[in-house]
Amino acid sequence: MKDVAAAAGVSLKTVSRVVNGESNVNDDLRSAVLESIAELGFRRNASARDLRQGRSGTIGLLLEDVADPFYSMLSRAVEEVAREHGTMVFAGSSAEDPDRERDLALAFCERRVDGLIIVPAGTSHSYLLPEMRAGIPAVFVDRPPGDIEADMILTDNLGGSRRGVEHLLGHGHRRIGFIGDAPEIYTAGERLRGYREALESAGIAFSDDLVTQAPPSPTSTADALDRLLEGPSPATAVLCGNSRTTVSVLRELARRSARLALVGFDDVELGDLLQPGLTVVAQDPGAMGAAAARLLFQRIAGDTAGPTQTVTIGTRLIPRGSGELPAP
Amino acid sequence: MKDVAAAAGVSLKTVSRVVNGESNVNDDLRSAVLESIAELGFRRNASARDLRQGRSGTIGLLLEDVADPFYSMLSRAVEEVAREHGTMVFAGSSAEDPDRERDLALAFCERRVDGLIIVPAGTSHSYLLPEMRAGIPAVFVDRPPGDIEADMILTDNLGGSRRGVEHLLGHGHRRIGFIGDAPEIYTAGERLRGYREALESAGIAFSDDLVTQAPPSPTSTADALDRLLEGPSPATAVLCGNSRTTVSVLRELARRSARLALVGFDDVELGDLLQPGLTVVAQDPGAMGAAAARLLFQRIAGDTAGPTQTVTIGTRLIPRGSGELPAP
DNA sequence: CCGTGAGATGACAACGTTGTCAACGCTGTT
DNA sequence: AACAGCGTTGACAACGTTGTCATCTCACGG
Numbered sequence: 146m147k148d149v150a151a152a153a154g155v156s157l158k159t160v161s162r163v164v165n166g167e168s169n170v171n172d173d174l175r176s177a178v179l180e181s182i183a184e185l186g187f188r189r190n191a192s193a194r195d196l197r198q199g200r201s202g203t204i205g206l207l208l209e210d211v212a213d214p215f216y217s218m219l220s221r222a223v224e225e226v227a228r229e230h231g232t233m234v235f236a237g238s239s240a241e242d243p244d245r246e247r248d249l250a251l252a253f254c255e256r257r258v259d260g261l262i263i264v265p266a267g268t269s270h271s272y273l274l275p276e277m278r279a280g281i282p283a284v285f286v287d288r289p290p291g292d293i294e295a296d297m298i299l300t301d302n303l304g305g306s307r308r309g310v311e312h313l314l315g316h317g318h319r320r321i322g323f324i325g326d327a328p329e330i331y332t333a334g335e336r337l338r339g340y341r342e343a344l345e346s347a348g349i350a351f352s353d354d355l356v357t358q359a360p361p362s363p364t365s366t367a368d369a370l371d372r373l374l375e376g377p378s379p380a381t382a383v384l385c386g387n388s389r390t391t392v393s394v395l396r397e398l399a400r401r402s403a404r405l406a407l408v409g410f411d412d413v414e415l416g417d418l419l420q421p422g423l424t425v426v427a428q429d430p431g432a433m434g435a436a437a438a439r440l441l442f443q444r445i446a447g448d449t450a451g452p453t454q455t456v457t458i459g460t461r462l463i464p465r466g467s468g469e470l471p472a473p
Numbered sequence: 474m475k476d477v478a479a480a481a482g483v484s485l486k487t488v489s490r491v492v493n494g495e496s497n498v499n500d501d502l503r504s505a506v507l508e509s510i511a512e513l514g515f516r517r518n519a520s521a522r523d524l525r526q527g528r529s530g531t532i533g534l535l536l537e538d539v540a541d542p543f544y545s546m547l548s549r550a551v552e553e554v555a556r557e558h559g560t561m562v563f564a565g566s567s568a569e570d571p572d573r574e575r576d577l578a579l580a581f582c583e584r585r586v587d588g589l590i591i592v593p594a595g596t597s598h599s600y601l602l603p604e605m606r607a608g609i610p611a612v613f614v615d616r617p618p619g620d621i622e623a624d625m626i627l628t629d630n631l632g633g634s635r636r637g638v639e640h641l642l643g644h645g646h647r648r649i650g651f652i653g654d655a656p657e658i659y660t661a662g663e664r665l666r667g668y669r670e671a672l673e674s675a676g677i678a679f680s681d682d683l684v685t686q687a688p689p690s691p692t693s694t695a696d697a698l699d700r701l702l703e704g705p706s707p708a709t710a711v712l713c714g715n716s717r718t719t720v721s722v723l724r725e726l727a728r729r730s731a732r733l734a735l736v737g738f739d740d741v742e743l744g745d746l747l748q749p750g751l752t753v754v755a756q757d758p759g760a761m762g763a764a765a766a767r768l769l770f771q772r773i774a775g776d777t778a779g780p781t782q783t784v785t786i787g788t789r790l791i792p793r794g795s796g797e798l799p800a801p
Numbered sequence: 802c803c804g805t806g807a808g809a810t811g812a813c814a815a816c817g818t819t820g821t822c823a824a825c826g827c828t829g830t831t
Numbered sequence: 832a833a834c835a836g837c838g839t840t841g842a843c844a845a846c847g848t849t850g851t852c853a854t855c856t857c858a859c860g861g
Contacts, residue, residue, distance in 0.1 A: 146847065156811045161849060169809060186603035191584040192523040193847035196816050201520065203584075211564075212549035214542060214742075221540035224566055233580060236539075236564050238552055252561060256519040256531075275514035395746050414542075415741065418723050420748045474817065484841045489819060497839060521817035524846050 146189070152181035164189055195257060204441065205253030206236045207246060207263045215388070215411060215430045216264065219286065222434030223262060230442050232259065243267025254281055260441045262434075265290055268329075282444035286437045288331040296444070298437045298456045302332050302410075305426040305460030306339025309384050309408040312424070312462055314347050317472035318382035318406055322355040322373040324366070324394060325386025333358060336386045336410055355380055366393040374403065381472045382406035388413050395419070406470040408462075417465055424468025427461045474517070480509040492517055523585060532769065533581030534564045535574060535591045543716070543739060543758045544592065547614065550762030551590060558770050560587065571595025582609055588769045590762075593618055596657075610772035614765045616659040624772070626765045626784045630660050630738075633754040633788030634667025637712050637736040640752070640790055642675050645800035646710035646734055650683040650701040652694070652722060653714025661686060664714045664738055683708055694721040702731065709800045710734035716741050723747070734798040736790075745793055752796025755789045 150160045155174055162170050163178040170178075181187070195201040206223055208216040220236055227234050235253055239246035246266040253261060254276045261273075261283040268291040273283055277295070285297045313321050323340045326333040337358070341351050354376075357369035373380040383405055385391040391409035398405060409416075409425045416423035436456050462468075478488045483502055490498050491506040498506075509515075523529040534551055536544040548564055555562050563581055567574035574594040581589060582604045589601075589611040596619040601611055605623070613625045641649050651668045654661040665686065669679050682704075685697035701708040711733055713719040719737035726733060737744075737753045744751035764784050790796075 157847090158811055158813095158849080159809090162810090165849085171809065174810085186607070188579070188583050188604070190524070190847050192520050192529065193816090194849075195520040196518070196524055196818085196846090197848045197850080199816075210549065211539075211552060212542075212545045214540075214545070217540045217542070217545035217548075220545075220564075221538065221566060224539060224564075233563050233565070233584065235561050236548075236552075237561065238549060251516070255516050256561065276516070279514070392743065392746075395743075399746060413743065415720065415723075415743045415747070418720075418727060419743070419746055485817090486819080486841055486843095487839090490840090493819085499839065502840090518817050521846090522819075524816090524848085525818045525820080527846075 146187065148185055149178065149181045149187050152185060153177040199257075200259050201257045202231060203233050203235060203256065203258045204438075204445075205250065205256075205258040205261045206234050207249055207253070207261065208236065208238055209241055209264050209266060211236055211238045214414065215428070218430040219264075219434035219437075222431040223438045226435055226438035226442065232442075239264075239266040241266045243269070247272055251276075260284070260445045262286060262437045262441055263290070264288065267291060270295070282441060282449065284437045284441045284444070286433055294453050296440055296454045296456075298433050298440065298458065300332070300428045300433065301457050301459050302335035303339040303342070305428070305462075306336040306384065306386075306410060307343040308339075308460065308462050309410060309426040309468070310340050310343035311347075312464070312468050313382040313384065313406055313408060314343065314349075316382075316406065316469055319349060319472065320355065320378055320380045320382070322357075322369075322380040322383040323386065324357045324369045324373075324383060324390050326358065326390065327360050328358045333386055336384075340384055361387070361389040361393045363393065363397070366390070366397050370394065370397055370401070370403070373405075380405065382408075382468075382470075385409045387411050391423070391425075395423070404470065406468060406472070408468040412463065416463075419465075419467070421467045421470065422465025424462070424464050424466060427463050429458055429461070432458050474515065476513055477506065477509045477515050480513060481505040527585075528587050529585045530560050531584065531586045532560055532562055532766075532773075533578065533584075533586040533589045534562050535577055535581070535589065536564065536566055537569055537592050537594060539564055539566045542742065543756070546758040547592075547762035547765075550759040551766045554763055554766035554770065560770075567592075567594040569594045571597070575600055579604075588612070588773045590614060590765045590769055591618070592616065595619060598623075610769060610777065612765045612769045612772070614761055622781050624768055624782045624784075626761050626768070626786065628660070628756045628761065629785050629787050630663035631667040631670070633756070633790075634664040634712065634714075634738060635671040636667075636788065636790050637738060637754040637796070638668050638671035639675075640792070640796055641710040641712065641734055641736060642671065642677075644710075644734065644797055647677060647800065648683065648706055648708045648710070650685075650697075650708040650711040651714065652685045652697045652701075652711060652718050654686065654718065655688050656686045661714055664712075668712055689715070689717040689721045691721065691725070694718070694725050698722065698725055698729070698731070701733075708733065710736075710796075710798075713737045715739050719751070719753075723751070732798065734796060734800070736796040740791065744791075747793075747795070749795045749798065750793025752790070752792050752794060755791050757786055757789070760786050 146160050150157045160178050163175050210216055224234050237249040243266050263283055263285050264287045265285055270290040270293045277283055283295050285295055289297050325337055344351050359365040385394050388411040409423055412425045412427040474488050478485045488506050491503050538544055552562050565577040571594050591613050592615045593613055598618040598621050605611055611623050613623055617625050653665055672679050687693040713722050716739040737751055740753045740755040
């Protein structure tokens with residue numbers, strides 16, 4: 146910038162004004178400056194600007210895994226909203242590791258992001274309190290934060306799960322299994338609650354025998370199906386608590402050539418092309434990301450007065466065949 | 474930092490030394506400083522550090538679409554390598570729009586990223602020359618840059634496509650169609666070349682009637698299939714030039730209850746669960762991302778002397794059923 | 802003809818950090 | 832006892848930008 150000023154024969158400040166598109170600059174000077182900028186290939190240094198202005202035009206996005214379709218759609222939605230605000234996005238994957246989550250979040254803060262969007266992996270987020278007090282707003286997505294109050298965007302896990310079970314009940318099933326993720330994961334717990342409530346509302350006793358809670362893996366899935374299908378009155382339907390579980394169950398069912406009515410929580414690409422088509426309770430990761438980003442930018446803009454908000458995004462049941470298999 | 478220095482009763486520089494883990498600091502002072510840091514909730518300001526040091530510990534990743542599984546896997550691989558280098562990743566989607574690509578790339582440069590990884594959308598990248606001369610290395614992935622020389626990581630599109638066609642030939646097919654993306658997309662062109670070469674090596678005349686080049690959409694796919702299946706000697710097999718096309722073709726085939734031997738270029742989640750399983754020429758987005766990041770960090774580390782490199786990542790043919798349907 | 806105000810321009814400090822260099826105290830040698 | 836050498840510490844400038852404020856020019860009205 147100094148060089149540009151020298152080349153154009155003006156002061157530093159005038160170059161700054163031109164670069165920032167301020168109106169009160171003489172047209173001749175402006176063109177001289179623009180010419181020098183083009184000639185020298187000048188590009189403003191954002192670090193210096195950030196330092197001076199105390200804000201970075203940057204937000205941090207902390208996901209479980211950037212490569213997971215659910216999060217990558219969420220991520221894209223966040224990016225679009227950020228773009229509208231002239232903001233760039235740092236994205237990082239916590240890999241479900243609380244320490245890594247913390248490191249990433251604090252690294253984002255060190256970079257002086259204007260705000261954070263977090264899919265929490267850990268159960269304690271008090272480490273963010275100093276940062277939030279220092280003016281970095283945080284919005285949590287998909288799962289609530291551990292031990293602090295903050296804005297959240299959640300899926301209607303309970304309602305969606307309930308709806309999925311009711312759908313199976315509506316097709317005559319009475320022995321309905323639930324295979325979900327590890328119980329310490331918030332969404333897994335909520336979805337199990339929905340399953341339970343639906344059964345109870347229908348006057349069906351909840352039975353531990355029909356429930357599996359474990360991270361999806363070929364062996365845990367095989368075990369879960371063994372338990373569901375053994376005994377005198379085997380399950381005739383199952384609700385899968387997340388898409389990885391759903392896929393895992395589908396593979397195992399295919400291997401056994403077994404058939405089971407199935408509703409998956411969270412949609413899966415190509416679900417419509419399977420035989421039968423996969424019935425799902427679809428979440429809307431795009432809507433979640435957009436809602437989170439919008440709320441975050443509202444906070445960044447200074448709307449920091451109100452109480453913390455919780456936005457719940459609804460689910461949509463998409464019948465494609467697997468959930469409509471009748472009970473025998 | 475000034476406050477920390479005051480609280481600990483030492484100079485600014487000593488705090489700096491402690492924060493940076495330099496060894497030559499008295500243990501008593503060090504603990505005093507650490508204590509003050511904890512007490513005040515101090516976090517180093519990365520903008521100031523970047524400004525002073527002239528580097529940002531940051532790279533820019535420019536993709537077509539963060540939400541596309543291929544790119545999101547690539548993205549995750551880049552993130553992992555960046556993590557090893559203590560570097561954060563800015564990710565942005567060009568949405569296949571050259572202007573948006575340019576804006577994003579230059580915004581990254583303004584942020585003084587240490588390097589760029591780009592999946593190019595546009596055909597001209599000379600706008601990067603000043604930046605590259607200014608010391609920001611760039612690695613192109615999946616497609617070559619437009620009108621500049623630079624490092625690239627490419628899939629073996631030609632070889633993979635050839636291999637896919639040979640696979641179909643091996644199962645007795647002689648009328649093999651090709652449905653690919655718009656011809657101006659580099660990968661689409663290469664894959665068409667591979668298709669052509671495989672046919673020619675087998676002594677089969679190339680026929681325009683069997684080839685469609687268009688962005689995948691329900692109507693273009695329906696048209697393409699119409700053309701393939703009409704006439705006295707319809708196609709008995711098809712090579713799909715990318716995964717969106719593959720999915721689109723699968724949907725259309727399901728709608729028509731038509732059967733066609735099919736090999737898809739690029740893998741698709743759940744391909745193994747379809748009936749028949751989907752045979753694909755699988756790319757390895759993770760390997761591409763990792764290779765790109767590694768090469769980039771090599772360049773960042775100063776290995777800027779050598780000529781530009783082109784790394785070609787091989788493909789893998791995964792037979793699952795659809796590509797092994799015999800010719801009638 | 803002078804005073805006033807509006808608009809353009811520039812000088813300068815400040816943002817928070819780190820590299821450079823000088824000063825200091827201590828140990829061990831001559 | 833003087834001094835070299837080493838390790839620790841701090842003062843200060845610099846990174847590139849922008850906010851503040853002062854200065855300057857010009858037009859206009861009294």
